[in-house]
Amino acid sequence: MKFVIKHEIKGRLRIHAVQGRMTYEQADTLCWFLEKQDIVTDAKVYERTADAVICYTGDREEVLRILRGFSYEKADVPDNVLASSGRELNSGFREQLITKMILHYGSRMIVPMPVRKVWLTFKALKYIWKGIRCLAKRKIEVPVLDATAIGVSVIRGDFNTAGSVMFLLGIGELLEEWTHKKSVGDLARSMSLNVKKVWLKREDQEVLVRSSSVQPGDVIVVHMGNVIPFDGVVCGGEGMVNQASLTGESLPVRRTEGKSVYAGTVLEEGELEIEVRAVTGSTRFEKIVTMIEDSEKLKSALESRAEHLADRLVPYTLLGTGIVGLVTRNAAKALSVLMVDFSCALKLAMPIAVLSAIREAGQHGITVKGGKYLEAVAEADTIVFDKTGTLTKARPTVKEVVSFGEYPEEELLRIAACLEEHFPHSMAKAVVDAAKKRKLYHEEMHSKVEYVVAHGISSYIDGRKVIIGSSHFVFEDEGCTVRETFREKFDALPGEYSHLYLAVENSLEAVICIEDPLREEARGMVQSLKAEGIRKVVMMTGDSERTAASIAERVGVDEYYSEVLPEDKARFVEAEKAAGHKVIMIGDGINDSPALSAADAGVAVSDGAEIAREIADITIASDDLMAVVTMKRLADAMMRRIQRNYRGIVGINSSLIALGVAGVIQPTTSALMHNTSTLAISLRSMKNLLPEEGRNLSLAQGSPSCR
Structure with missing residues (x-):
């Protein structure tokens, strides 16, 4: 395939693909191909211009040689990479956002006012109907407030205010949906399976083969502690399968001959022979997306409190509107209170802050399965490490x-x-x-x-x-x-x-x-964690007292325990929690699974056993333990942002209500400033939490960034 170099500096190339319009699939294919090259540290592909930016280390000629050998047909892209790409989603939302802005401001300049009045009245009916349905359920929540504000504006003939409120509400809903879907998609992709080899049964032999060579109808053998790589039916053996990654159920279920099993679940006990029914990864991706979107348990406590507080504030806003109207006998002042409420900002900015933090964690190679786990990391004062494969290198x-x-x-x-x-x-x-x-x-x-x-x-x-x-x-x-x-x-x-x-x-x-050499960064990581507010660092290992004491002294932990069993680790975590501590558990093996489940936040390193990664609440892909410090800093920064958002929302909206009641600003101005401030806080919440150097480090470690 032919490319043209548009710009270059040392270690960075911007190229243009000589072709017609680049499709989303082609852009994903090229991006996936570039990221798989050892020499490439980062790659971004822009389908609109058919350009790609490549950051690399080493020889420039090697990059050019790789590009000359590329073709869309030869690139063997896994099905789930294309099926779960967020590129088309992002492009679609960008177009919707631009279209809304053009229609809103363009109609003000072009469409005659009588026609606009009819159109805005028709649009207002949608919000008024939502408010009526909410009242029919005997609830006074945010839709009632929106319907009242828009309805009163239309009745008073203030169509500019009604139009501005509906426009900003629409923009807010679009941004929330966009951020939510992108964050959920990124999370689901990071949770998607990456099983490279499986045991295939041929006659009486078990043969280790590449998972890509398995076809429907083949029989694979899954041993205890391994992830089930494909949807299928048990045709031999029996076992206990942990399905928490798909259903959220914590207790494993028994699977015997004739029972169905699903990709991504983990065999905790026993051994299964499975007849493969489906080999694509798209079904697994869809199941994860559904689980994340439906699971209330993944929300942080602050996020849930913000939603409940938003709905509880609605009656008080309506009451305040009525009181101001009765006292001042001024409809404009009463409407100023109605146009400014706390609930809209709370419901929009808080979830965006949490989802954006999860997205940013993904940029650092940290997969977080829900906001509640980042919140737990921020509040944690005790951290427990397994030794083998965690504090020591994963390649003994x-x-x-x-x-x-x-x-x-x-x-x-x-x-x-x-x-x-x-x-x-x-x-x-x-x-x-x-x-x-x-x-x-x-x-x-x-x-x-x-x-x-x-x-x-x-x-x-x-x-x-x-x-x-x-x-x-x-x-x-x-x-x-x-x-x-x-x-x-x-x-x-x-x-x-x-x-x-x-x-x-x-x-x-x-x-x-x-x-089993100690990781060079282990001692520095422990010192950094203490600087970030962790009061107690504990090491637990099944190794002998002599080995454990040596490692503990070199790492600088506060306590260590040797010759422990899996149940000992879990009991220690439960005891710490009972004493009022928030506990993070970090491990990599089957024997760490009970403790990972028991902790407030269970963290697995990616090179460990599949069951540890599936059960854990957070997975770290980086081979550098400093990613644990990054995780802690990110969680702390998320909590600071949420608290700052609370203060900003209360301060700005209280000021606007006071100015409206005093008659300093009109309802139209109140509505505009309220919605603008809400959008500004929401957009600020979408920004990265950590400084630029942290993001550059994560790119150097190879985290994906092409979408």
Whole structure:
């Protein structure tokens, strides 16, 4: 495909696609293609002008080579990227906004006043009907106030005021709908599935294949702790499925043969064989959008209070109008009170502030499932970290395999990888990756694998029982022993590594030493959190006391707990909440799920287990723990903005009412200034909360920004 360079500086290109009109789909395709390139740090595509802006690192010629090889036909864009794009939505709302403004101001200059009166009276009927319906339900809410203000203006013959009120109300409704749909769409896209590989059943074998190669009718196997990647029907096995990501239900449901399961839900217990019915991601996206839009629980407490307060203020506004009219005997002064109310601004500005904060979080690679969770982060004073994969790097590596028997080292690693590859955990991934690097490939040589959360794995190979897991699981739960001839070797195991113990027939055969280095930014992140108002930082881990103490000292946490089980983490969180603290829990594994659910705000890192990401209220995509600090700062800034909005709404509208009652300004001016101030506060609420350097950092980390 042919492109023309329109402008360039070092690290940035503006190009023009030589073609006819660029469609929304083509723009999304080009944007997706550019963002997938390692050399590209940011890309924006403008369909109106067929231009694209590309920010890149490295060689300019490499960017040009990539562009020369691009074509819409060859770009293998996932279905859900195009199906859930917000580009067409944004363009449609922009056109509606421009059209409304042209019609309103153009009609004032062109359309004769008698014709405008008829047209405005007809438009007023829509608002008056809404008010009547509200009264019919025995409610005195915002529609009643709008209907009264517009109706009284029409009756008095003040059509300019009626027209201005209806225009500004229409603009406000359009902006609210636009911001809401865009924020919900961005959130739903970030929650959409990104499962790259699945276990496909072929005859009696389980084969790991790319999810894009799966077709309807294929049978896939989903193991405990994994996300179900496609809609389908259970054709074998049984399990407990967590459907909170789609239905909001916290309790898992039992699924047996013949029952339907849905993409995006998580298998908490058991194992399922599923016949795939649908492989596209669009149905999953639509379900998430519906869940977000329908779920009242996702609203922040302040947002809900603003809505309720807005409706409760309506009767007082009407009462105030009546009192001013009776006392002053001046219809204009009474109408000035009616034209200025607090409810409109409260109902519009508060939700926009919350949704905009969620949208901005997405720019930083932080997915927030609802305003209430950002509010919880802002109010939190205690934060609990899992160690492995959270404070330590999510990519642990095998440093040594120590043999304690007749098996050669490579055979021990092959057995360990054969068992570990079925289950999602950073330690398991380290073992599997080590086997791949040594080209230790294998057939499925074991029987059914049993996974004990936070403990280990048990199975049989050639009729011999094989277990792999923690020291507690292998030696205490399973009663395995170390042969006396290897006792000295066992006592000399290097203490700087985490250990996985492999036993055959209750006898230790190997210890796999895994290096799990601390994240460089961990200590700075803890110090920054304390500066942001977090009073207590806690670390919890299943590792030994020696390892936990070493990490805790280096990170600078206030408390640490070692050798804890999943239920211990959840109990600690519940105890902190019972003591009056607001708690954030940050983890990445299956064993963190109970604590993530129990916390006021559960935060999962994106490289962790699917069940952690699905259950968590917030997911962080960045590989930098400073994103936790960004999340806290963003939440605090959102709360400050909401409080500032409250003060601004009360101050401005109180002043306008006072000026109207004093006769300083006319009802038309009151209405104009009230609605203009409401729109100004709403538009200000749509701006980013964090400074420019924060946004630049998030772009450098690769967050999407093409829509």
